[in-house]
Amino acid sequence: xxxxxxLLRNEFTLLREKLGNDKDLVYxxxxxxxxxxxxVVEGINQYYLQENANIHRGVHYLAEKATESYEGTRKxxxxxxxxxxxxxxxxTSGTTAAINLVAYSYGxxxxxxxxxxxxxxxxxxxxxxxxxxxxxxxxxxxxxxxxNERGEIVYEAFxxxxxxxxxxxxxxxxxxxxxxxxPVEKIISASHEKGALVLLDGAQxxxxxxxxxxxxxxxxxxxxxxxxxGPTGVGVLYxxxxxxxxxxxxxxxxxxISQVSxxxxxxxxxxxxxxxxxxxxxxxxxxxxxxNWFKRFDLPAIHRQEELLLEKTxxxxxxxxxxxxxxxxxxxxxxxxxxxxxxxxxxxGSFLNEEGIAIRAGxxxxxxxxxxxxxxxxxxxxxxxxxxxxxxxxxxxxxKKTITFFKGGGKL
Amino acid sequence: xxxxxxYQQLILDHNRSPRNYGKLDNPTHFSEGYNALCGDxxxxxxxxDSSGRIVEEIKFSGEGCAISKASASMMSEIFTKKSIDxxxxxFDLFKxxxxxxxxxxxxxxxxxxxxxxxxxxxYPSRIKCAILAWHAVAAALDNxxxxxxxxxxx
Numbered sequence: 001x002x003x004x005x006x007l008l009r010n011e012f013t014l015l016r017e018k019l020g021n022d023k024d025l026v027y028x029x030x031x032x033x034x035x036x037x038x039x040v041v042e043g044i045n046q047y048y049l050q051e052n053a054n055i056h057r058g059v060h061y062l063a064e065k066a067t068e069s070y071e072g073t074r075k076x077x078x079x080x081x082x083x084x085x086x087x088x089x090x091x092t093s094g095t096t097a098a099i100n101l102v103a104y105s106y107g108x109x110x111x112x113x114x115x116x117x118x119x120x121x122x123x124x125x126x127x128x129x130x131x132x133x134x135x136x137x138x139x140x141x142x143x144x145x146x147x148n149e150r151g152e153i154v155y156e157a158f159x160x161x162x163x164x165x166x167x168x169x170x171x172x173x174x175x176x177x178x179x180x181x182x183p184v185e186k187i188i189s190a191s192h193e194k195g196a197l198v199l200l201d202g203a204q205x206x207x208x209x210x211x212x213x214x215x216x217x218x219x220x221x222x223x224x225x226x227x228x229x230g231p232t233g234v235g236v237l238y239x240x241x242x243x244x245x246x247x248x249x250x251x252x253x254x255x256x257i258s259q260v261s262x263x264x265x266x267x268x269x270x271x272x273x274x275x276x277x278x279x280x281x282x283x284x285x286x287x288x289x290x291x292n293w294f295k296r297f298d299l300p301a302i303h304r305q306e307e308l309l310l311e312k313t314x315x316x317x318x319x320x321x322x323x324x325x326x327x328x329x330x331x332x333x334x335x336x337x338x339x340x341x342x343x344x345x346x347x348x349g350s351f352l353n354e355e356g357i358a359i360r361a362g363x364x365x366x367x368x369x370x371x372x373x374x375x376x377x378x379x380x381x382x383x384x385x386x387x388x389x390x391x392x393x394x395x396x397x398x399x400k401k402t403i404t405f406f407k408g409g410g411k412l
Numbered sequence: 413x414x415x416x417x418x419y420q421q422l423i424l425d426h427n428r429s430p431r432n433y434g435k436l437d438n439p440t441h442f443s444e445g446y447n448a449l450c451g452d453x454x455x456x457x458x459x460x461d462s463s464g465r466i467v468e469e470i471k472f473s474g475e476g477c478a479i480s481k482a483s484a485s486m487m488s489e490i491f492t493k494k495s496i497d498x499x500x501x502x503f504d505l506f507k508x509x510x511x512x513x514x515x516x517x518x519x520x521x522x523x524x525x526x527x528x529x530x531x532x533x534x535y536p537s538r539i540k541c542a543i544l545a546w547h548a549v550a551a552a553l554d555n556x557x558x559x560x561x562x563x564x565x566x
Binding site: 343344345346347350351354361362363367370375376377405406410 | 451475
């Protein structure tokens with residue numbers, strides 16, 4: 001089945017209409033957040049307009065409707081990532097909160113001095129800082145699996161770090177700053193052989209590759225709604241049933257307890273023991289809509305479209321001598337980081353913005369990656385399957401213009 | 413062409429050939445300005461005269477975007493031979509300018525060609541680029557070794 005990009009783009013107000021600055025949008029910042037189709041926004045509105053109620057309490061019509069939609073999303077997520085049970089799906093505020101939940105609930109309670117946690121050198125800050133908290137508090141030690149010049153994990157070096165002391169491996173599935181798709185299957189099985197648990201940061205992966213947590217045999221999988229065409233403020237932590245059963249709650253509050261007295265409280269089972277307080281109900285429901293929307297499309301067709309855009313961009317960029325591409329892994333998704341000699345990434349970003357092109361410039365919350373490549377920052381164009389070849393052409397044209405402008409001292 | 417509005421000729425010129433770019437060997441005052449958001453990083457070297465009241469010499473090194481580098485370069489020109497009080501006054505004035513606040517005709521004269529940064533308030537994410545080196549000078553005068561334009565009130 002092939003993809004009708006024109007029809008697809010029509011589903012997004014932002015791609016259909018001019019922006020507030022009267023420009024047509026060339027949106028190439030999908031790794032930061034994906035656009036939300038109108039139908040998903042309508043789904044969120046429908047909750048507020050027709051089902052607005054708190055969940056899991058109250059016996060009235062609205063409360064039951066809202067609970068049904070909220071819990072319905074758990075089933076949608078379960079099927080989407082092929083989890084075994086709905087109780088393995090915990091709603092959080094995003095990937096960052098999901099990783100922190102594991103760091104606090106598992107790391108702080110189970111790790112001891114000398115235990116080791118392995119991360120990779122391409123992690124997002126959200127998969128570094130929580131583990132530093134854990135290491136500082138528990139005496140566990142962080143080990144960093146190195147990357148090579150192409151931006152790939154050096155697998156042999158990772159294997160050398162693995163030992164009986166390794167208790168946890170926390171790894172990004174697809175790098176947000178390099179686009180590298182990591183060989184997660186062999187990393188997971190090698191880690192399991194040593195008895196370590198594995199968390200995958202799937203924030204970028206969910207919109208690019210099929211996710212099957214059962215097949216991966218991963219212990220934890222985290223992702224965000226807003227990188228999957230859904231709303232901000234919601235994310236998911238998948239955890240294996242057997243692992244979640246052992247973990248204590250992280251947040252305490254209403255909705256996660258069985259019995260409360262002033263001397264003791266008992267907790268519900270997962271996932272509810274991890275969902276204290278009123279959750280982001282509208283956002284969870286919105287996530288359900290966005291997953292259903294995304295599942296309408298054929299994944300191989302999405303993959304072909306993104307591959308086409310990636311190849312075209314790389315081909316065009318290689319023709320421009322001033323451009324250096326950062327991250328040229330063999331297995332790479334449609335995220336292209338680059339630097340331009342003589343033009344700072346922020347100036348590229350500002351200049352392209354005036355042409356209606358939205359890219360990201362900065363360190364992408366991956367300062368260790370920037371340090372590895374000895375650059376202060378990079379520019380990044382990231383594509384989704386609603387982008388088209390014209391977007392790539394606009395980008396290339398814009399960059400050529402930027403180079404001419406800065407090299408020529410302001411002349412075009 | 414809005415790009416020429418943000419990146420005026422003078423900014424591009426100072427970006428390509430920054431003035432007072434380099435180091436001082438034994439500066440009386442020194443600080444480092446860092447903007448973690450964009451990776452802009454400048455080192456500021458100041459030599460005050462024997463009275464400790466006049467900027468005898470100022471140099472800067474480091475890397476940043478066109479806006480931050482041009483601002484540092486033009487700032488170094490305007491600060492040379494100024495008294496510390498004048499430096500602080502110009503800093504306050506520049507802060508108001510980049511925030512898009514009105515300044516008087518007399519003030520416009522004082523800030524001279526740095527007036528081209530008056531446009532920057534239309535690009536809020538770039539204000540911190542323009543102000544970074546200035547914060548570093550203020551930090552140097554306060555004997556602070558480091559500052560970041562992210563952590564301070566503009």
